[in-house]
Amino acid sequence: MLVPVQTSGNKAPLFFVHGLHGVMPLGPTFAEVLGPDQPIYAIHANGVDGRKPVTDTMPNMVLDYVADIEEARPTGPLVVGGMCEGSHAAIEIARALQVKGRQVGPVILADPTPMPTGYVKEYQQSNPRHPLIAAQLYNQARKYVLQHASRPTNDIPFDSRDPKQLHLAVAAGVGSMIALGKHVPVPFLGPVELIVSARRAIGFFHPQMPWHKLLLGPRITHVLPWTHDELFLSGRETVARLIELLLEEAPTLQKLAAGDMELAVA
Secondary structure (H helix, E strand, O other), X not given: OEEEEEOOOOOOOEEEXXXXXXXXXXXXXXXXXXXXXXXXXXXXXXXXXXXXXXXOOHHHHHHHHHHHHHHHOOXXXXXXXXXXXXXXXXXXXXXXXXXXXXXXXXXXXXXXXXXXXXXXXXXXXXXXXXXXXXXXXXXXXXHHHHHHHHOOOOOOOOOOOOHHHHHHHHHXXXXXXXXXXHOOOOOEOOOEEEEEEHHHHHHHOOOOOOHHHHEOOOEEEEEEOOOHHHHHOOOHHHHHHHHHHHHHHHHHHHHOOOOOOEEEEO
């Protein structure tokens, strides 16, 4: 579900994908920091408002989101970003758009998990439609959806006080969890800009973790001194400022040699 946050401006529009539980609540913060010349679109999980069916596979998620992006911006360059597990969807969206011939700037990944859930056997072997597992997924999604809704600085496209709207948002969150949890990432050759929390940086840079094999193009990594939750709560304005810097750094990154070259900034 694509939500226009700010459509004015002459810069390449930024499309930011939701995290694991289907909500991308940072649009207003991004708009305030990035300024009126930066178009911004938030992508929430399909079904969060009940207007579209829930999507629970990565191929369908990418197909739907790419269609939304092309409808909003049929031509011109653009930038795609993703929160946490939504980083994997952002990569696949960028890949699909590039296949279509669109100019896509460096993909912005905001604190992805060091070990993608698609590599965890328990996720791959579990049946999300088993009653016990389905109940666990629903309760987890409901918990985090309510957390997003409880924060006045968050922007969410539903009223959590309405039981029907809350249920639809939670169901969309479950679909997002299944799609992102079952997705097995494959290497990406395009340029990438990363924001990594200090807690996750240790695992992210560990040589036995998979990201070194997944991101094969030029990349810039910024490490911020917070936990994952702090990054998107008290640190959200700093994250937005850093995204502003990343958008400015994009031309430099595109000139870096492809391969294992990486610029890490702490």
